[in-house]
Amino acid sequence: MSRRLVPVDRRILEQNIKARYHAGDIGTQDALHLFDELLQCAGSSSIRAINYLVTTVGRDCPALGVSLFNRVASANVAPNSITYTILVDCCCRAGRLDLGFAAMGHIIKMGFAADAIVTFSHLLNAICAEKKTSYAMDIVLRIMPMFNCVPNIFSYSILFKGLCNEKRSQEALELIQVMVEHGGSCQPNVVSYSTVIDGLLKEGLVGKAYSLFCEMLQRGISPNAVTCSSIISGMCKAQSMDKSEEVLQQMLDRRILPDVTTYNSLIHGYYSSGRCKEVDRIFQEMSRNGVQPNIVTYNIQMDYLCKSGRCAEARKIFDSMIGLGQKPDVTTYSILLHGSAMEKSFHEMHCLIDLMVGNGISPDHHVYNILISAYAKEETVGEVMHIFTKMRQQGLNPNVANYGAAVNLLSKIGRMDDAMSQFNQMITEGLAPDIIVFTPLISGFCSCGKWEKVDELFSEMLDRGICPNTVFFNTIMDRLCKNERVMEAQDLFDLMVHMGVKPDVCTYSTLIGGYLFVGKMDEVSKLLDNMVSIGMEPDVITYNILMHLIYLIYIHLVCYVPWTYLI
DNA sequence: CTAGGGTTAG
Known part of the structure; x- marks a missing residue:
């Protein structure tokens, strides 16, 4: 066999890979076999075929993509800029941002700055996904220009989305203004405006969102279905269904076709405000406009039914959906x-899990948390801990909500040492506890009177930049009142007012309940007067507490008092 | 060929 045959075989193999890649005809296993085969005879022409194979493997398993790259690097084939871009994407998706940066360094050193713009987008996406958008901003505004890599509209859009995800939509708004005032070649487009309008609306800044929308129109940028759907969704969340309908009408007037996402927002909005007849109307309008419901539509419908205690009907939709x-x-x-x-x-829950797994869907954090919370309500600690073990076995690290559910249970049943060890475990795993984790913990230590732990955790919470909210104070006050510590609850009420956190009906009801149980009726009437004077209506719970007291007095008089007299 | 909208848990 002459050596000339090797390049011929190699070329056939390379062309075969290219054709199959474009036909979408290579599975991960095939790609791995082809990779072994190609690497044995690879020459400098093989890098394109290698890129196809690494892309295929990396899509399915990013870590494996990285290891293939290492084998390319040790063979006699020089990676090109595209190979490095694939590598950076794999590193990022494998959770190894550090390696992504190292690869990026190579790209820049080799003078691939022109190709680096797409690579930077992968890195920026990964950085923003870790909620480090400030860092991503530094890369776009300072580091990229330093390497003669001019940020494009994609780079900025990733920043806008990242800022909005961190509830920093006002900074995104400022950045848009800077881009416009600066007047550079990269100007905000419909995607930029839509992203920031959506972020502002999600933070409840309706006025600012509206101004930005007007600015967009003034600059001659036409809204599309995405822009309008964001606005409709924002109006639905603000409980203004009439405004949502107006926007829908304006869409139709402007010949912007509503799609399934637009209708899903409206359906969810009407369900949330309990207007089911309107939902039927939207369904009719959808089918008249030729828009088919999708999985999200059915999910919204089933969620409404389940939360209204109509699980059987939800299950019927589930079954019919599969039929469709x-x-x-x-x-x-x-x-x-x-x-x-x-x-x-x-039993039903376990059947559903089996069905889900049988259909090839792995349980995620939400699914596990539903199980954790269900067992937590039954106060079965063993089962809850077992679920944590199962999650880890599946390679899924529990998130803040999962720990929140466990800490809540342990605090409620007074196992504060165990609650603290879960809390510490969570911090060890690099998770940032939020207000919903601190609330049960602090209230647990309150009810057993460990004030030094209360102070310690409260300071830690403030240090982490978490502000106590109304629910926080209500929960702790409730626990104190149930332990006949109404004086401490009163102190907390004063602190709450001092810190500018608004008491709600629940706060008053809780404190009234606390005073009732220790028989301080003068304080009860004082609080009721206080409520009325600030224009707050006592609600059902307030009355329930008052009626509960009347019931206790009744029991006391009718049963307890005569019985003592008999003795 | 890298960017934007709708649904779920503590």
């Missing part, structure tokens, strides 16, 4: 699981 060829997703199962959890049907 719609594949349930992980959210579908979460919704049905949550419904079964509300009905305390643990």
